[in-house]
Amino acid sequence: MGKTIVEKILSEHCTTDAYAGDIVVAEIDAALVQDGTGPLAVQQLQKLGMEKAAKPERTVLFIDHAAPSPRKELSNAHKILRDFAAKTGAILSDVNEGVCHQRMVERYMNPGEVLIGADSHTCTAGALGAFATGMGSTDVAIGIASGQTWLRVPETFKVYVTGEFQHGVYPKDFMLHFIGMIGADGATYKALEFCGPTIDAMDMSGRFTLANMAVEAGAKAGLFQSDETTKKYLEECGRGDKWSEVKADEDAVYEAVYEIDISTLEPTISCPHTVDNTKTIQEVAGTTVDQVFIGTCTNGRIEDLRIAAQILAGKKRNPNTRLLVCPASNDVYLKAIEEGIIAKLVAAGAAIVNPGCGACVGVHGGILGDGEVCLATQNRNFQGRMGNPEGFIYLSSPAVAAATAIEGVIADPRKYL
Amino acid sequence: MQIQGNAWKFGDSISTDHIAPGRLFHLRTNLPELAKHVLEDADPEFAGKVQPGDFVVGGKNFGLGSSREHAPTIIKLAGVGAVLAESYARIFYRNAINVGLPVLICDTTQIDQGDELEVDVSKGEVRDITKGITIKAKPLPDVMIKILNDGGLLEHFRKNGGFALEA
Numbered sequence: 333m334g335k336t337i338v339e340k341i342l343s344e345h346c347t348t349d350a351y352a353g354d355i356v357v358a359e360i361d362a363a364l365v366q367d368g369t370g371p372l373a374v375q376q377l378q379k380l381g382m383e384k385a386a387k388p389e390r391t392v393l394f395i396d397h398a399a400p401s402p403r404k405e406l407s408n409a410h411k412i413l414r415d416f417a418a419k420t421g422a423i424l425s426d427v428n429e430g431v432c433h434q435r436m437v438e439r440y441m442n443p444g445e446v447l448i449g450a451d452s453h454t455c456t457a458g459a460l461g462a463f464a465t466g467m468g469s470t471d472v473a474i475g476i477a478s479g480q481t482w483l484r485v486p487e488t489f490k491v492y493v494t495g496e497f498q499h500g501v502y503p504k505d506f507m508l509h510f511i512g513m514i515g516a517d518g519a520t521y522k523a524l525e526f527c528g529p530t531i532d533a534m535d536m537s538g539r540f541t542l543a544n545m546a547v548e549a550g551a552k553a554g555l556f557q558s559d560e561t562t563k564k565y566l567e568e569c570g571r572g573d574k575w576s577e578v579k580a581d582e583d584a585v586y587e588a589v590y591e592i593d594i595s596t597l598e599p600t601i602s603c604p605h606t607v608d609n610t611k612t613i614q615e616v617a618g619t620t621v622d623q624v625f626i627g628t629c630t631n632g633r634i635e636d637l638r639i640a641a642q643i644l645a646g647k648k649r650n651p652n653t654r655l656l657v658c659p660a661s662n663d664v665y666l667k668a669i670e671e672g673i674i675a676k677l678v679a680a681g682a683a684i685v686n687p688g689c690g691a692c693v694g695v696h697g698g699i700l701g702d703g704e705v706c707l708a709t710q711n712r713n714f715q716g717r718m719g720n721p722e723g724f725i726y727l728s729s730p731a732v733a734a735a736t737a738i739e740g741v742i743a744d745p746r747k748y749l
Numbered sequence: 750m751q752i753q754g755n756a757w758k759f760g761d762s763i764s765t766d767h768i769a770p771g772r773l774f775h776l777r778t779n780l781p782e783l784a785k786h787v788l789e790d791a792d793p794e795f796a797g798k799v800q801p802g803d804f805v806v807g808g809k810n811f812g813l814g815s816s817r818e819h820a821p822t823i824i825k826l827a828g829v830g831a832v833l834a835e836s837y838a839r840i841f842y843r844n845a846i847n848v849g850l851p852v853l854i855c856d857t858t859q860i861d862q863g864d865e866l867e868v869d870v871s872k873g874e875v876r877d878i879t880k881g882i883t884i885k886a887k888p889l890p891d892v893m894i895k896i897l898n899d900g901g902l903l904e905h906f907r908k909n910g911g912f913a914l915e916a
Contacts, residue, residue, distance in 0.1 A: 355892050357912045369817060371778050376903055398774060405775035412778070452816040452840055468818030468844035470902050482892065482912050516762065517810040521839050550810070552839055606762055694771030714764040714814055719772040721790040 334581030336488040337555045338523040341463040341578065345446050352487040352587070361445040362390040363476045365469065366432050368397045368693070369450035371412040373473035386479030388421035392440060394432040395425065399688040402696040422476070430661025430687040433457070433629040436464075437540060438663055442566065442574035443558035448475045453629050453711060455546045459539035460565075461558035461578035466547060486523040486552045487587035493530040495595030500746035502639075503538030504631060504709070504729040506530075507545045508600040510592065512610030520550035522587065525580060530594060531556065536565040537635040544630045545711050548607045599744060601707075602727035605715040613732065613744045622704040624649075624737040625718075626730050627658025627685065628692045631709035634659075634667045636730040641673040643734035643748040649681035650740030656698050658685040680737070694719030707736045750851070750870040752830035754802030756877075758862040759791055761808035765815040765841065767791040769823055777819050784826035801828035804866055806857050808834060812841025821845040821852075831868050833857050833875060833886070846893045849901035855886040 333351070335343065343349050346356040365373045370393050377383045385391040393413040398406040417424035425435055432449065433456035441447055443461035447454060450472040457464035467481070475481040491510070497503075511518070524546050531539070539556050546554025556562075557579035566575050599613040626632070626640050637659060649655040657677050659665035665687055668674045674684060685691060691698030692710040700706055700723030708718070713725035728736070731745035738748070767790045769783060776783040788795045788805070805824060811834035812820060821844045824832060831851035835858075845852040851870045860866070864879040873886035889897065892914045899905035906912070 355890075355914060357914065368774060368777060372818060380903060380907055403775050405778065409775075409778050450816055450818075452814065454816075466816040466840055468816055468840065468847055470818060470847045471843065474902065474906055478906075478911065480912065482914055484890070484892070516813060517836060517838070520810070520836065547840075550813070550838060693774070694766075695774045699772070712764075712814060714766040716766045716770045716772070716790040719770075721770070 333585065334583030336523065336584045336586065337461070337525055337557060337578060337580050338463055338486055338488055338553060341444055341446060342483065342485050344444065350485045352485050354485045355482065356485060357480055357482050358446055360448050360475050360479060360481055362440055362447045363472055364392045364394060364432050364436060364447070364449040364451065364454065365472055366394040366397050366451050367399070367406065367409055367413060369469045371409045372469035373450055373476065374412050374416045376470050376473040377477055382477040383416065383419060385420040385422045385476050390440065391422040391476050392436065393417050393422055393424050394435065395427050396431050397689040397693055398695045399427040428662055428686050430663070431629045431632065431689055433544060434632065434660035434664070438569055438661060442571065443562060443576050443578045448472055448481050452547045453544050455551070455554050456540055456544040456629060458546065458553050458555045459536060459543035460562055461556055463553055463555065465553050486521055488523045488525050489519055490586040490589045491524055491526045492528040492589060492591045493526065493594060494528050495530055495593040497594060498597065500731055500749050501597050501599055502729045502731060503534060503541045505597055505600040506594050507542050508602050508610050508727060509597060511545065511549050511608050514549055516548060516606055516608040517550045522551050524549065524551045524554045526554065526556050532559065535635065536561060537633045540633065541630055548711055599729060599732050601732065601742065602713055604713055604724040604726065607712055607727065616726070616742050617744055619742040620705060621653055621707045621736055621740060621742060623654045623656065623698065623700065623706040624733050625656045625691055625698055625706055625708040625710065626733045627660060628689070628710040629660055630711040631730050632658055632660030632664065634664050636709065637664070637668050637673050640730045640734040641676040643731060643745060644680035644737065645676045647680055647738050649737045653737055653740045655682040655737040656685050656691060657682045658691065659687050661687050691718065707733055707742060709733050752802055752868045752870070754800060754804055754830050754866060756804050756806045756860050756862060756864040756866050757795055757799060758860065759805065759807045761810060762813060763791055763807050763811050764813050765817050765820040768820040769817055780819065780822060780826055783819060784823040787823040787827045796827065799827050799829065802830045803828070804868065805829050805832045806860050807832065808857060809836050811837045813838035816840045818844045818848060821850045822848045825850040831870060846897050847902040849897065851897065853886040855884050859884065
């Protein structure tokens with residue numbers, strides 16, 4: 333019987349042929365925690381008397397959610413991770429190096445591998461043809477120490493995408509549209525396998541955006557086959573030799589197949605307070621916005637900042653709208669400086685926030701006031717997400733965000749492109 | 750395992766941001782303190798008034814969002830006997846079992862705020878004493894029953910010297 337991408341990868345990481353529904357104990361190639369989930373993971377290992385890392389060179393501890401630390405309690409939490417890294421030889425990815433998911437794909441993850449991470453958007457690495465999934469601190473702690481985890485092999489939904497994106501419409505618009513279509517629990521416990529001509533033509537940045545948001549449909553992972561685009565990306569990251577072919581068998585069994593033609597897709601927005609509450613740009617254009625936030629593990633890559641700079645170059649943000657821009661990693665930040673993107677954004681009135689997760693997760697660096705509205709390029713808009721349950725968050729592509737920063741109301745980016 | 754208490758009714762899509770808000774991020778290394786704010790953004794009164802053995806009763810997709818294990822942990826620390834919901838987000842469900850918080854999947858539409866409930870976790874039975882009805886819960890997967898019976902994943906791993914999940 334043919335296998336899906338998930339079944340293939342997991343079969344190679346356990347002792348049996350793994351098919352959907354099987355419970356397996358799988359070897360893991362890499363694990364990550366961040367400063368929100370890592371301290372608890374370390375404390376759990378201390379309770380077990382197993383303060384060690386089976387693969388220290390593939391165990392990465394990220395200080396990205398509260399970085400630099402805005403208060404002493406968080407500095408002390410950071411110390412727990414620093415001490416664990418010093419003791420075990422695990423890698424510490426420190427303040428400013430970047431958001432864990434961006435950094436994992438830039439530096440550490442390869443096709444065919446298994447990654448578990450104590451962060452729900454760990455699924456981002458699925459874009460490289462890896463099985464990557466989010467878990468809690470205890471699961472990941474045991475994974476770090478033992479090099480193994482237990483998994484139920486998920487059924488797969490095949491998402492077959494055709495058509496060319498219209499000018500000013502992006503993979504983010506597709507993903508918001510797709511989540512709106514199937515619902516925030518539409519793919520609960522399943523793997524999403526993205527394929528079809530549109531996906532084949534999509535750059536890595538777009539694929540990362542889709543894989544990143546798989547969890548917003550409830551999925552366990554979002555996967556892509558590895559191809560020439562994957563290979564080129566790995567070469568640019570200095571890991572061309574780590575490429576391998578990962579793809580589903582022709583006769584793989586899927587639980588469901590979604591065929592979606594995106595040729596008439598419009599810029600799409602998620603409205604408060606759930607990601608699946610989607611509308612087209614026409615339906616929400618004109619909504620007043622107090623803050624625009626461009627960045628995060630979903631859309632803080634160089635490709636995203638380029639689009640924002642293209643729209644904002646020579647213009648000013650609306651005086652009633654704050655504009656925050658956060659490159660997803662230090663590598664992205666440097667590249668944006670070299671390309672002159674940062675200068676254009678700052679000239680337009682943007683506040684550049686150092687790489688990290690603070691604003692998106694509501695810890696620091698962009699917390700909303702009561703009744704305020706934010707348009708963000710992040711992946712979720714739950715009540716309270718940006719630090720205040722009285723705030724309202726809309727989600728969009730970087731292009732919509734840039735146009736909105738100029739007008740002070742949700743705006744169609746196509747007139748600026 | 751039989752638990753008795755009152756129902757605290759919540760709607761659909763209760764997220765981990767409702768349960769353990771990001772604005773309280775600095776309390777994650779002080780779980781008893783964080784537990785004083787559990788579910789604060791969904792019902793500000795809940796944390797102050799919940800009694801040991803009471804039940805959190807949600808709708809669809811309970812616990813969606815973050816991987817933060819702190820969310821089920823502080824529900825448990827607040828004394829909640831079990832969470833009942835129509836469906837759960839994947840990571841929350843697994844985390845709840847890992848930390849030893851019973852989570853039952855059942856039709857919660859018949860349960861109202863304040864109803865007196867008696868829950869038999871191993872039988873998967875919810876008795877609404879106020880309404881005089883019994884609601885059947887979907888059984889947990891075997892692997893999760895094993896972990897829950899061991900007292901959570903840490904205890905399971907300690908006790909068995911590794912994963913011991915085969916039937």
